[in-house]
Each structure stands twice: as C-alpha cells, then as structure tokens.
Amino acid sequence: MSGKLQGKIALITGGNSGIGLATAQEFIKQGAFVYVTARRQAELDRAVESLGAHSRGIRTDVSNLAELDALFTRVKQEKGRIDILFVNAGVASFSPLGSITEEHFDQHFNTNVKGLLFTVQKALPLIPNGGSILLNASIESKQGKPAFSVYSATKAAVRSFARGWTNDLKDRGIRVNVISPGPIETPGLNGLAGVTDAEHLKGFHDHLGSDIPLGRIGRAEEVARVAVFLASADASFVAGIELFVDGGVAQV
Known part of the structure; x- marks a missing residue:
C-alpha cells in the first residue's frame, strides 16, 4: 500500500x-526519499544509518550561503527536485536582557532567520508548482519567557515569513505553513535543561508537563505526524497557517 508521500523527494x-x-x-x-542535513558529520552519518536506503545526508551549515549552494547543487544533480522542504535547523540558548552579546544575537539570527530565509530562497528553483514548504517555529514566539527573548524573536520572524511567502508563491501553488511545537522531548530541550542524568531529566519533563493541559510534554514523532499532514495532499487547502503542537499550553 502506498503512503501519503509516495514518490516525493523531501529535504529536512x-x-x-x-x-x-x-x-x-x-x-x-x-513513501518519500529524504535528504537530511546537519552541521556535524558524525551525527549526520548516524542519522542516515538509522534512516536506511531511502535517505541521504549532506553536511551543511545553513548559515553559510556557499554551503547552501553546494547542498542544492547536489540535490539537483541527484534528484532534480524537492517536493517537500522542511526548514527545521535551529539553535536555542538563554541570555537575559543586559547580558545579550553580539555573538549570541548573531548565532540565533544567522541560523534561525538568515539560514531559514536563504534555505527557502535557494531551494525555490527545485520546488515544483504545488510543492510544500514547512517552517519550524515555536510557541515561544507567543510567550515572554525570561532570558529567551532573542530566540523568541527569531521564531516570530519565521511566522511572519510564512505569511509573506504564502502570497509570494500563490501563483505557483506552493503552500507555506508553520509548525510551532511546545515542549518536546528532544536532545535540544534536554540540553537547555543543563542536566543529563535520567532522574533530573524526568523531573524537568514533569515540571514542564505540569503546565500543559494534556499533562505531559510532547514526543518528536507527534510533531512529525503533523509535518506529514501538512506536507501531504490531506492539507491541499491549508496555506499560511501556524499549527501549534503544544498540548494546549499556548492556547488556553
């Protein structure tokens, strides 16, 4: 039985x-063939090994425009198109107002905003009419968490891009949508906690979950299934939205 993305070429x-x-x-x-990128080759290799034959990894720093050019040149040579683009790469760290450095600002905006923008722009020649672009944002763009203002601002920019690009690309039928996760159990979230042992991580997750109407933090695969929906024909009349995957924490 064929899947919802049968025969599609995706890049994440x-x-x-x-x-x-x-x-x-x-x-x-x-049913898709998937390219994945990462900045660190060893981690990329492990990911591709776990994904299997229907994937390929290309080491890329999305904040480096020359590396983005090399990425899309290779995809064009190998597959010729990108039906689904999920711009997911991002960085996050804390710094309170009064202590924000230029390095902190540049790190976040170069990856989360500049990198995202030029990933989409450089991919456009490879995206056929009717393609799907997904942008990963965050509920933090709607909130005011202490020491997280720079990260939050980058994600607000992502939401704004989707609105403008939906109109820019309407004549090509390319749908641009935003996924905004809440707390999701990932290495990135655990890294923000600054702890690694299982007991303290569970306490951290339970603390976050206590504020969420569904009573827990989310799982990465729950976000992934939303991405499948937005990328597929099931969402053929969905464009320009911000779909929250947050257990209701930013909604009620």
Whole structure:
C-alpha cells in the first residue's frame, strides 16, 4: 500500500536528531526519499544509518550561503527536485536582557532567520508548482519567557515569513505553513535543561508537563505526524497557517 508521500523527494534541515530525525522517519514511512542535513558529520552519518536506503545526508551549515549552494547543487544533480522542504535547523540558548552579546544575537539570527530565509530562497528553483514548504517555529514566539527573548524573536520572524511567502508563491501553488511545537522531548530541550542524568531529566519533563493541559510534554514523532499532514495532499487547502503542537499550553 502506498503512503501519503509516495514518490516525493523531501529535504529536512537539522535532520540528525529530535524533530528533524523523527520527521525524516515518518516521511520515509509514507513513501518519500529524504535528504537530511546537519552541521556535524558524525551525527549526520548516524542519522542516515538509522534512516536506511531511502535517505541521504549532506553536511551543511545553513548559515553559510556557499554551503547552501553546494547542498542544492547536489540535490539537483541527484534528484532534480524537492517536493517537500522542511526548514527545521535551529539553535536555542538563554541570555537575559543586559547580558545579550553580539555573538549570541548573531548565532540565533544567522541560523534561525538568515539560514531559514536563504534555505527557502535557494531551494525555490527545485520546488515544483504545488510543492510544500514547512517552517519550524515555536510557541515561544507567543510567550515572554525570561532570558529567551532573542530566540523568541527569531521564531516570530519565521511566522511572519510564512505569511509573506504564502502570497509570494500563490501563483505557483506552493503552500507555506508553520509548525510551532511546545515542549518536546528532544536532545535540544534536554540540553537547555543543563542536566543529563535520567532522574533530573524526568523531573524537568514533569515540571514542564505540569503546565500543559494534556499533562505531559510532547514526543518528536507527534510533531512529525503533523509535518506529514501538512506536507501531504490531506492539507491541499491549508496555506499560511501556524499549527501549534503544544498540548494546549499556548492556547488556553
């Protein structure tokens, strides 16, 4: 039985772990061939090994425009098109107002905003009419968490891009949509906690879950299944939206 993405070519930036890797797994289950990118070769190799023959990894720093050019040149040579683009690569760290450095600002905006913008722009010649672009944002763009203002601002920019690009691309029928996760159990979230042992991580997750109407944090595969929906023909009349995958925490 064919899947919802049968025969599609997808590219996921930041596909070596967490939401990106889970989405690659779901896309492959639904019949897609998936390119994944990451900045670190060893992590990328492990991800591709776990994904199997219907994947390929290309080491790419999305904040480096020359590396983006090399990425899309290779995809063009090998597959000729990208039906689904999921711009997932991002960075996140804390810094309170008064202590924000230029390095902190540049790190976040170069990857989360500049990198995202030029990933989409450079991919456009490879995206056929009717293609799907997914942008990974965050509920933090709607909230005011202490020491997280720079990261939150980058994700607000992502939401704004989707609105403008939906109109820019309407004549080509390319749908641009945003996924905004809440707390999701990923290496990135665990890294923000600053702890690695299982007991403290469980306490951290339970603390976050206590504020969520569904009573727990999310799983990466739950975000991935939303990405499948938005990428597929099931969402053929869905464009320009921000779909929250947050257990209701930013909604009620």
